[in-house]
Amino acid sequence: MDKFLQEKAPIFEALKRYKSNRIVRFDVPGHKGGRGNRELTNFLGQDCLTVDVNSMKPLDNLSHPTSVIKEAEKIASEAFGSKNTFFIVNGTTAAVQAMIMSTCKTGDKIIMPRNVHRSAINALIISGAIPVYVNPGVDKKLGISLGMPLSHVKEAILKNKDAKAVLVNNPTYYGICSNLDKIVEMAHENNMLVLVDEAHGTHFYFGDDMPISAMEANADMAAVSMHKTGGSLTQSSFLLCGKNVNSNYVRQIINLTQTTSASYLLLASLDLARKNLSLNGNDIFKRTMDLAQYAREEINNLGGYYAFSKEIIDGDKVFDFDETKLSIHTLDIGLAGIEVYDILRDEYGIQIEFGDIGNILAIISAGDRILEIERLISALSEIKRLYEKDKIGMLESEYIDPEVVLPPQRAFYGSKKPISIDNSLGGISAEFIMAYPPGIPILAPGERITRNVLDYIYYAKEKGSLLTGTQDMKIENIYVLEG
Template structure:
């Protein structure tokens, strides 16, 4: 762990302490929210608990204001910055989507170019739709055996920056959903030599800051900003996130940009969860993530003994498009047994009562944490053994072998999204320019984004994913039978 934090400071939790004091003061509430500490909605209070409803409060002087923090939230942000080794940390309650968009929109305006891999989360391309920046895509490496996109090769990044010296920033996914890491230090060093900001979507990398022997974190690598999805692997409530700022970034400007889209009614349930999760990781992160890695490594070894399933790991590292691997990720390839990842996902949920993070056409991902129990890890392994025995197939012909398709970008996302459009049946869209998003969720990485040419391969992929049971989202047509295309 490369961060030297002030342990005495990390024992504090200013938002939590302020809420405890607020509860003890028994203040009479003539403000919002209207449930008045839960008294106005008994069923909700019975479900969530009185303690929860009593601290679901609005901004007030003793509790500070998320849009312009000057007291307890400000102090909590300063302590978080110390924990993550950042110059500043902003509490985000609109999800890491808001963190990613805040990063992009604080350094890019309409017409500015930003370099990014195409396998970004939809939030990044959404930011381009809103602010009008122009994407310069670097195709990630692709492992055809596993059917997954990898990280960005440093050489490809250097080429993109050299060819587009006017680019304002580069966005890096680190790690990817599957645990693949790029050469973050190399990218930061080269980008900074060319006055390009480095923004890191670190949604799945909270543990990089607190665990031992982890891949390098964004702040340690010298990145300018990072979006950290604290709720994914850090223990806070869903939708809570940190936006970290490094040296040379004006956090007050970043906050102004975030305030364009983030709620003015920040949830104190989310805020206090960030405060306490940060405290927990600062004080106990080493042992928590040591246990997480032990669980993941054990599961990986046992699943690989089953045959046909392949739980991949650090053996993929080639110090290029796979510069490092996140050891907490349990990513499992399923195609060799004749099942798509989403089919295994469905079987685990429907037949064995096990909920994993997601499945795609070739793999599934199970999120492992110290909150798991050894018995549950064994149950997952045993269920996979049963699935292989009962549902495995020898014939894998006709299965898609990859999920990443190089895009043909014809129009900037903003122009395509706001253009006149017409709806066409999916099979009749080949050759057209897409005017909306099409993606499987999770993970929320677009198959198609606004402004991209629709090809036979893309249509076949969409129909295949739909047939296999993937949840397709992004289209105006809720049944996903039609796609809106640009009406030229």
């Protein structure tokens, strides 16, 4: 990596030049550098509002970059080892959807794990692509879905030779990685592209002793959520493309849905986050790993909790593990993960990433301090002392094998009617139901509503999970297909 090149931040530098020129503003945004909305300016700061600007020649245009954004894309490509890189300001959702929509058209098959983020299934609804689901492995003790077993991926490829691509999570929300290197090899041997959802894997490109990254594994595209572990502003991401991808076509696909009024705050944050990681990533993620490992050891010493790590690697369903993830199993103290999540926030002022049926996830970064880690450990100890109970009757698994009846697009746009969830058993869903976060659907359009699905929904609601996806905001009714 060229250190001199990585020290540059073209978008950020262009914004500084623009600001110093004291341009008279007769363009949007209408707050005119903050003067038109003083309360907002006082809240976010004058420096922020003065660089919240519109596209113009000196600042380039994200939809068709020819100068500073184009240069920033090239520098990011060198940092990530990709052939081309796109700045995404509609969130990693837009990057995941662009991967699928630039690869698959109506009726094309794509092989993917069922524990994908909602954004991937949304892309199927928009594009009309047909999913070939590979059920992930399941750890019955932890109650979590794992990676895709190689034998299952191979079977799906051989049975669906006409599939256009394989999509892989690298890692899952819990930090679990599939054998990406081998999956890429198998897919390419069968003329399929490999698309990688790396929403939680930014650090794989910059830290030592990390699981393999998508570009290192020679995958074809990767959606990288820089704002999650890379230090950029929320909603900013990169879409990386390898040598087998027509990046000019990918840009056209991105421009179908991405805003034409790109936020320069988001663009500059991506530029500066990439610079910071390129120059300091090893140190940043070593500290992150050390903090996570310390927290794991101390939490496991409390008893009752299980902060899992590389010991769950089995060489297949768990091919590797991201040690920066602080994933903690809670069922053995008689509390669902979402219950621990709520107690931490409401009674201890600690906001973690999410809680599900059996686990919680705390995101650790170099921005954390040991004092805050100690506070989390202390709170978990007290929660165990105050709230521990028998685990009898608790639901233990968060993954349910889906019964897929129709492609998502046909179900979503099909003739449908609302019905009480209580009376929906056996129906074919035309909507999503998911807990957010993590945003992995419990039920997706085109899937049959089974007893296991209903039991999970009732249990999640009882425990306090935030369920989303149906038109009915109370999640009491659901649209099912007629007939």
